[in-house]
Amino acid sequence: MSDLSGYPRTDYDSEGIDEGTVAGTPWQQTRAWVSEAVAAAEVTPGFAEPTAVSVATVDADGMPNVRVVLARFLDDRGPGFVSSLHSAKARELATNGRIALAYTWPGLFRAIRFRGVAEPIGADELRAYWRTRPYGSQIAACASLQSHPIENRDALEAAFAEWEARYPDTGAEDAVPMPADFCGWRVRAHEVEFWAGRRSRLHDRIVFTRIGDGTLDDPASWAVTRRQP
């Protein structure tokens, strides 16, 4: 498909968001929209993974990189995700901790954008999350040298089988120990934007900008402005 000019246009008609209806803190507004997205996904065929986020980093040369991950943590410190220390994102964050993370829900005509710095998730919190992962996902995390090349699919499956043999599925919570390369980051935001699609592309953008050191739920730490669409 080379010419998309005939592709149907959608006029976005969300209820919008404004200075009067936005919650008092970025945390409260994020929690409300994420909860609504999760609820909508439960009843909307084809609406999968409402907690998927795009995560952007830059490499040592300033070259941007972006990929989708699942937001596994969400509290008033910011959204967080898990990954592998072998990954490109881990290398990039080690040299430049600046990060951007976006939830995008096109079917709801909504998005939330965070910009800030990545903070590593502590070992206890990571371990608590690790225990909730299904056995197969634990084994896959052990078997994969994420983002590194491998000859073919067979080699990947052989690595999976080796780790399965090493840590059989006993059903015990700690059947598979968390590997040392399992890691995660949380975004400590300095800016959070709530975008709501409106008719004729005259969208709403309400932006919280950090003015203090508090959490996402500290009203004194954030100033609100509206940006043009």
Ligand SMILES: Cc1cc2nc3c(=O)[nH]c(=O)nc-3n(C[C@H](O)[C@H](O)[C@H](O)COP(=O)(O)O)c2cc1C
């Ligand atoms: C829906 C979806 C969910 C994903 N979830 C994760 C995740 O939680 N953690 C992760 O490391 N990669 C996840 N991935 C894979 C990443 O997009 C990416 O391929 C991987 O993290 C390697 O990225 P990097 O080489 O830029 O570090 C997911 C991909 C998709 C499409």
